[in-house]
Amino acid sequence: MILRQYLDTGPAVAASYLFGCGGKAMGAVVDPTEDVDRYLRDSEALGLPIRYVVDTHVHADHISGGRRLAEAAGAEYVLFAGAEARYPFRGVENGEVLDLGNVLAQVLHTPGHTPEHISLIVTDRTRGPEPWFVLTGHTLMVGDMGRTELASAAEDGARALFRSAERLRALPEYLEVLPGAFSGSVCGRGLSGKAASTIGFERRFNRAFSLTDEEEFVSLMLREIPPRPERAAEIRAENLGDTVVVEI
Secondary structure, X not given: OEEEEEEEOOOOOEEEEEEEEOOOOEEEEEOOXXXXXXXXXXXXXXXXXXXXXXXXXXXXXXXXXXXXXXHHHOOEEEEEOOOOOOOOOEEEOOOOEEEEOOEEEEXXXXXXXXXXXXXXXXXXXXXXXXXXEEEEEOOEEOOEEOOOOOOOOHHHHHXXXXXXXXXXXXXXXXXXXXXXXXXXXXXXXXXXXXXXXXXXXXXXXXXXXXXXXXXXXXXXXXXXXXXXXXXXXXXXXXXXXXXXXXXX
């Protein structure tokens, strides 16, 4: 297994990942930001050709580098099959597996932050048959879960997020959580500056993820919603492939 985490603090606070099987030379990038050259450089240096470029969701806080990176790397660009994008992409379903040689990434549909959000449960078969970590995007972060009103009604998103939390809480406690954002991101509240955790730790100490009563969860998610990212609607529309007209 090869794994690289990239932590950006501007213009958006975001985490992205390059990972894959060094032995079979198959890699994937998850949630790339606009600086796509670094993923290409590291892919070449590591001998890890990029096979898939995955966006866990259609972002509203920054322009994704996903499509541009996929084109430059000759890779498939991956979104959840239900994403309402205006361009071609590989649509994946819940339970589908992306094959990276000895590394497998299983798709888990985890809506709530956005309707099309997915997480990836990653297994390295050279280490063992059980999954090693889960890439959770903006569904589960260290200290909180993702805001729910950027792509749907806030309560509808919160109820969908509660069901996603139930699915994630059912994962093994030892499973590492690698999120798509950390402290400073507007997509969560009170996020940690430590951009990794475990399912077990978050089940105990994450104020949203620890709640097992749906009404309590929804009530919490509807309180203290952070300010919306600047130009959130326009950024999401651009990431969906819409033409955005900027008024001057």
